[in-house]
Amino acid sequence: MNKRAVLALASVILPSTVLAQGQQQPQQPPQLTPMDQPSQKQYFLPEGFITATGRPEPISRLVGTVQVIHQDRIAKSTARSVTELLNENAVGFMSEWTPGQTSINIRGASTEGQGRDFRSQVLVLINGHRAGTANTSKLSSADIERIEIVRGPSSVIYGSQNMGGVINIILKTGLTAPGNVVQADAGSWNLFEGKLQSGGLYKGFDWYVGGAASTRDNFAIAGGATELNTAWTRYGATGSFGYQIDESSRIEGTARSDGIYNAGFRGSSANLFAFDTRYNYSFDASYLAKTRDGQGNFYFQVYFVTDVDDLNNPSPLSALNAVTARTTTDHNRRQLDILGARFQPRYKPFSGNELLVGLDWERSWLRSDRYRLGGSAVTQVSPQDNNQTDNVFAVYAEDSQSLFDDRLIVRAGVRQTWGATALDWTPNAPTLVTGTNPYRATTYTAGVTFSVTDWLAARAGASSGFRAPTATEIGANFTTTPIGTTIFGNPALGPETSQQWEAGATATWKGGRFDTVVFNNTISNRITPVTVSSTGGRVVQVQTNSPANLVVQGIEFQLQADLFQSFNWRPPVDGLFWNVFGNGYYNWKMTDYGANTLSGTDVALRINKYGASIGTLFGQMGTQYPWSVQLLGILRGPMWYNTEESLSPVFFPGQNRTVSVYEKGAFWVWNSRFELEVIKDLKLFAAVNNVFDVNNHPIFIAQDAAPCTANQVNQNGACGNSMPGREVIAGFQFRF
Numbered sequence: 140m141n142k143r144a145v146l147a148l149a150s151v152i153l154p155s156t157v158l159a160q161g162q163q164q165p166q167q168p169p170q171l172t173p174m175d176q177p178s179q180k181q182y183f184l185p186e187g188f189i190t191a192t193g194r195p196e197p198i199s200r201l202v203g204t205v206q207v208i209h210q211d212r213i214a215k216s217t218a219r220s221v222t223e224l225l226n227e228n229a230v231g232f233m234s235e236w237t238p239g240q241t242s243i244n245i246r247g248a249s250t251e252g253q254g255r256d257f258r259s260q261v262l263v264l265i266n267g268h269r270a271g272t273a274n275t276s277k278l279s280s281a282d283i284e285r286i287e288i289v290r291g292p293s294s295v296i297y298g299s300q301n302m303g304g305v306i307n308i309i310l311k312t313g314l315t316a317p318g319n320v321v322q323a324d325a326g327s328w329n330l331f332e333g334k335l336q337s338g339g340l341y342k343g344f345d346w347y348v349g350g351a352a353s354t355r356d357n358f359a360i361a362g363g364a365t366e367l368n369t370a371w372t373r374y375g376a377t378g379s380f381g382y383q384i385d386e387s388s389r390i391e392g393t394a395r396s397d398g399i400y401n402a403g404f405r406g407s408s409a410n411l412f413a414f415d416t417r418y419n420y421s422f423d424a425s426y427l428a429k430t431r432d433g434q435g436n437f438y439f440q441v442y443f444v445t446d447v448d449d450l451n452n453p454s455p456l457s458a459l460n461a462v463t464a465r466t467t468t469d470h471n472r473r474q475l476d477i478l479g480a481r482f483q484p485r486y487k488p489f490s491g492n493e494l495l496v497g498l499d500w501e502r503s504w505l506r507s508d509r510y511r512l513g514g515s516a517v518t519q520v521s522p523q524d525n526n527q528t529d530n531v532f533a534v535y536a537e538d539s540q541s542l543f544d545d546r547l548i549v550r551a552g553v554r555q556t557w558g559a560t561a562l563d564w565t566p567n568a569p570t571l572v573t574g575t576n577p578y579r580a581t582t583y584t585a586g587v588t589f590s591v592t593d594w595l596a597a598r599a600g601a602s603s604g605f606r607a608p609t610a611t612e613i614g615a616n617f618t619t620t621p622i623g624t625t626i627f628g629n630p631a632l633g634p635e636t637s638q639q640w641e642a643g644a645t646a647t648w649k650g651g652r653f654d655t656v657v658f659n660n661t662i663s664n665r666i667t668p669v670t671v672s673s674t675g676g677r678v679v680q681v682q683t684n685s686p687a688n689l690v691v692q693g694i695e696f697q698l699q700a701d702l703f704q705s706f707n708w709r710p711p712v713d714g715l716f717w718n719v720f721g722n723g724y725y726n727w728k729m730t731d732y733g734a735n736t737l738s739g740t741d742v743a744l745r746i747n748k749y750g751a752s753i754g755t756l757f758g759q760m761g762t763q764y765p766w767s768v769q770l771l772g773i774l775r776g777p778m779w780y781n782t783e784e785s786l787s788p789v790f791f792p793g794q795n796r797t798v799s800v801y802e803k804g805a806f807w808v809w810n811s812r813f814e815l816e817v818i819k820d821l822k823l824f825a826a827v828n829n830v831f832d833v834n835n836h837p838i839f840i841a842q843d844a845a846p847c848t849a850n851q852v853n854q855n856g857a858c859g860n861s862m863p864g865r866e867v868i869a870g871f872q873f874r875f
Contacts, residue, residue, distance in 0.1 A: 190267070190287040190307040192537065192550075193296040193438075193483055193495055200539075200548050202586030202600040203293025204643060204656045206230065206697060206722060208286040210315075215756070215769055215812060217826045217868055219332070219353055219373060220399075221275035221286070221308060227773060227810075229722040229752040230288055230306075234745055234838040235862075238371045239402035239415050241276040244746045246291050246660040247691030247729070248303020248604075248637060250274070253448065254417075255524070257475070257505065260606050260635070260662070262300035264307040266393055266423050269501070271446035271477050275306070277417040279397050281334050281351035282377035284311045290695065291639045291660055292604025295535045295552035295584050296483075298499065302604040302637040302662065310393055312379045313338040313345030324824070324870020328863075329356040332870070343383040350376040357403070360843055360861040361834035367857060368403035368411045388428040396420035404450075407783035407839070408457055409849065411856035416449040437484035444477040450523075455513070458852040459785065466513035471522050477503040491541035495552075499533040505610075508566050521568035527610030528561040537584070551585040562610040562628075576613045580605040580634045598656075599642040605634040612666050612680045629680040637662045650704025654697040662689040665733060687733025689743055693726035714761035723751030723774075735781075738800040742779045745838070749776035749805075758814075765816040773808045775837055782840050785853035791840075806835045808862075820874045828866040836862050 191201050198205060208228050218224045222241040226233045232244035234252075242250045248260035254274020256263060263270040270278070289305040297305055320336040334351035352374035357365050375397035383389050398418025404410060423442035429435060450471045454460060479501035487493050507522035537552030561575040586600025614628035643656030665683045702717045703710050710716070729743035751774040758767030781800050788794070791801070812826040834842055841849035841859035849859045 190264075190305055191289050191294055191296075192539075193294075193497070194436075194485060194493070199590070199596045199645060199647075200588055202550055202584070202588060202598055203602070204290040204641060204654070204658075204695065206288040206290060208288075210285055212720070213280060213283055213285070215767075215814070216280070217810070217812070217828060218280050221278040221280060221283070221306075224280050224283075224286065225275060225288075225306070227752055227771060229724065229750045229773070231303075231724075232745060232747045232750070232778060235276070236406055236838070237276075237402055237404045237415070238369065239276050239399040239417050240274055240404070242745070243273070243275065243306075245288075245303040246639070246658060246693075247662055247689055247743060247746060248292075248660065249745060253450075253523070255448075255473075256300060256446075257503075257527075257529070257609055258606075259300045260302040260637070262297055262305045264297075264305060265395070265421060265444075266310055266442075267307060268421075268423055268440060268442040268479060268481070269444065269477060270308070270419065271421070271444035271475050272417075272419050273300070274417065274448075277397065277399050277419055278308065279351055279373055279375045281375065282311050282336070282347075282349040282395065284309050284315045290656075291602065291641060291658060292582070292637050293584055293586075293600060293602045293639065293641070295537055295554035295582055295602075296497065298531065298533050298554065298556045298582075299558070299580075299605060299607040299634070301582075302606055302635065303660065310377055310379065310395065311336070311338065311347050311349065312381060312391070312393075313340055313347045314381065316347055317345075319875050320872065322870065322872040324868050326826075326868035327866045328358045330354070330866075330868065345381040345383075347377070347379045349378075350374075358863040358866070361832045361864040362844075363864070364843065366405075366843060366861060366863075368405055368414070369863075371402040372400045373398070374400075387431060388426070390424070390426050392422070392424035394420075394422045398447075404452060405857065405860050406452075408454065408459075408785070409841075409843070409854045409857035409859055410452070410454065412455055413452040413855070415451065417447065419444070419446045421445070435484065435486040437482070439480070439482050441480045442477070443479075444475075446475045446477075448473045453513070454855055456855045457785075461514075461516065463514035463516035466511055466517055468510065468512035470511075471507065471509040473505070473507040473522065473524060475503060475505050477501060491545070492538065494536065494538045496536045497534070499531070499535075501529075501531045503529045505529075519567045521565050521571075524609070525565045525568065525571065525611045525614055526563040528563055529558065529607075531556065531558045531607075533557070546590040548588045550587075552583065554582045556580045556582070556605075558607050560607065560610050560613060562614040572614065574614075574630070576608075576630055576632075578607055578634055580607070580636075594648055595644065595646050597642075597644045599640075601638075601640045603639070604637045607634050608632040608666055627679045629682070632666055632680060632682050633664060635662065635666055636664050648705065650702075651700030652698065653700075655694065657692075657694050659690070659692045665689065667733070683733045689731045689733070690728060691726055691730075691743060691746070692728040693724055695722075695724040697722050712759065714759045714765075716756075716758060716760065718756045719754070720756070721751060721753040723749070723753075725749040735798055737795065737798050738781060740779060740800050742800070744779050744781055744800065747776035747778045750774055751776075767814045769812040771810045771812075773810070774805065775808070775835075776805045778803050778838075780838060780840065784839060784841050784859075785850040786841060787848050787850050790846075790848045801840055803838070803840060806833060807831075808833055808835075822872045822874075823870075824872065825869045826867070828868070829862070829864060832865040834861050834864070836860050 234242045250273035251258035256273040259273035287307045316338045323333040332353035336349040338347035354372045377395040379393040381391035404413040421444040425440040453466045481499045483497040485495040509522040533556040535554035539550035559577045582603045584602040588598040639660045641658035645654045699720045731743045734741045754771035756769045809830040810828045814824045816822045839860040843859040843861040847858040
């Protein structure tokens with residue numbers, strides 16, 4: 140089969156996922172070792188990665204599957220948050236609860252609903268270090284150079300939470316984003332956005348400074364009705380610096396702040412009175428060096444992170460609480476502080492071999508408080524999370540060996556993590572039994588890549604990951620919630636674990652790239668709250684054994700292509716280009732062997748059976764007025780959901796909240812964008828999101844529509860949740 144036939148066959152087999160990433164972009168300097176960057180060439184994807192293996196190397200050498208959201212896609216997106224970028228690129232299941240809260244599922248592993256990274260099975264990083272949150276909705280897209288997603292636990296470089304994958308957000312620097320940018324736009328529902336960016340290089344120094352702010356009122360749904368309590372405000376800033384000390388060493392650092400403020404939180408009860416403020420800031424500094432002979436490199440990074448969730452979730456109307464137990468104020472503030480360091484030397488002891496070793500240390504502090512007012516039965520209770528202090532130390536090593544003139548690459552690695560989680564004093568938890576629980580976890584990765592021809596490469600690998608238990612899960616304590624449930628911790632808990640294998644192939648040709656992989660991810664030793672007594676609602680944390688595993692098997696695709704180059708077509712007009720791009724997945728097995736027997740199904744919950752993003756970019760360069768048109772379709776496949784909504788007994792008779800499982804059907808959303816450069820470096824753009832004005836929602840069953848399918852007596856002022864209707868945006872961008 141020739142190279143051209145690969146594209147044609149892929150287009151027949153998977154028409155919804157074979158469209159590619161935009162125009163060719165110059166390769167970006169590897170963030171880990173800028174002194175090692177190769178000469179400038181044209182690629183669809185950058186050939187240097189730091190996420191999967193901790194070293195810059197071609198994507199064709201990677202054992203695991205890496206998905207990249209590169210700058211050409213980010214620049215042509217109206218996404219305001221990382222969540223929206225991930226959704227536009229079909230990274231996995233996105234359960235967007237509100238503009239400020241999202242959970243993610245990749246290969247069966249999920250982030251926790253409130254975005255607490257210490258309870259997440261997907262690890263979110265910023266510049267290679269822990270972000271402190273798994274809630275990507277609070278993180279802006281403004282200063283991002285690219286996002287690298289390692290699909291599955293295919294890395295020993297990272298520790299806890301690396302069960303379903305790693306999302307590494309790599310920020311702009313003076314090397315990757317030189318020049319100055321002024322951009323502003325406005326749109327539907329009083330949307331106003333603006334950003335300023337400046338980067339440059341001077342005598343070995345490089346710098347980048349960026350700031351962005353945006354705000355929007357309550358949006359409208361299909362048909363024009365206003366969705367109350369959906370307004371938000373965002374703002375943040377990033378500053379980075381770098382200095383090339385000499386040809387063999389460099390220092391760099393980044394400081395940033397990001398957040399969403401006063402974001403309406405409707406949630407499962409369509410609450411018109413709840414709102415959240417969530418922000419995150421961090422600082423990291425790195426030293427990079429190599430030996431004079433080029434055989435050795437080392438990388439040292441220190442970082443500090445603060446993550447805050449300021450939650451205001453009163454429930455003044457819902458009949459789920461007795462009148463005396465309803466709250467007018469329920470304010471829970473949670474702050475996580477992280478201090479860490481990592482040291483990663485690597486060396487080439489002999490031809491074709493490279494050994495990377497690493498040491499990680501991290502200490503974190505979680506502190507929460509809560510304040511409540513309301514009816515006569517409302518009392519002060521403990522926060523949603525008990526206070527905890529964590530200490531983690533890890534050592535790891537990964538070795539790779541090239542054979543047969545670099546056609547075959549064998550690599551393997553192992554990581555040993557030692558941790559200690561201390562349950563600390565927590566407000567309004569007088570019966571808390573404080574103490575420290577140690578744990579340890581061993582994870583591995585192994586695999587091979589083989590260049591079958593100069594355009595086709597195959598790979599296969601196996602790997603494992605884990606999530607450490609939290610203080611609330613292991614604490615020998617109880618916490619009483621507003622309705623009287625008593626939740627007991629379990630000090631015997633160990634880490635949750637995942638085991639994965641995958642096999643894939645990548646075809647590349649002049650003008651395109653197609654990647655596909657089949658995988659199996661098994662999640663074991665799951666920590667689950669189980670009700671053991673209906674009297675008083677007694678709940679304990681248990682760790683399920685192997686028969687209760689969650690297993691996901693599926694296939695994933697990535698493709699990007701310049702159609703003129705791929706098919707050797709001659710453009711009818713000089714400068715004309717036509718690119719296609721897309722990502723997709725299909726999970727043929729999603730089985731939860733530990734599913735609640737009362738739910739009536741063993742289908743894994745809150746994960747799409749399939750999903751895709753497809754798009755095309757058409758335009759002309761080299762003309763007096765360069766222009767482009769982009770069309771992007773997002774397919775949200777079917778998923779099964781034990782909804783927390785209280786649904787209408789007329790439409791959903793016999794519902795048992797949080798137990799009854801319903802299937803939510805598939806739907807498409809289409810976005811479009813037009814750009815025109817009216818004078819050199821001044822570009823006008825316009826976009827239409829949700830072109831066909833679809834009234835749906837990624838997760839909630841009851842949409843805000845008539846007739847109301849929610850049980851309104853259990854709501855807090857509204858009926859159901861819907862995503863934004865048709866949105867129109869227009870603006871300009873000036874570069875100088």
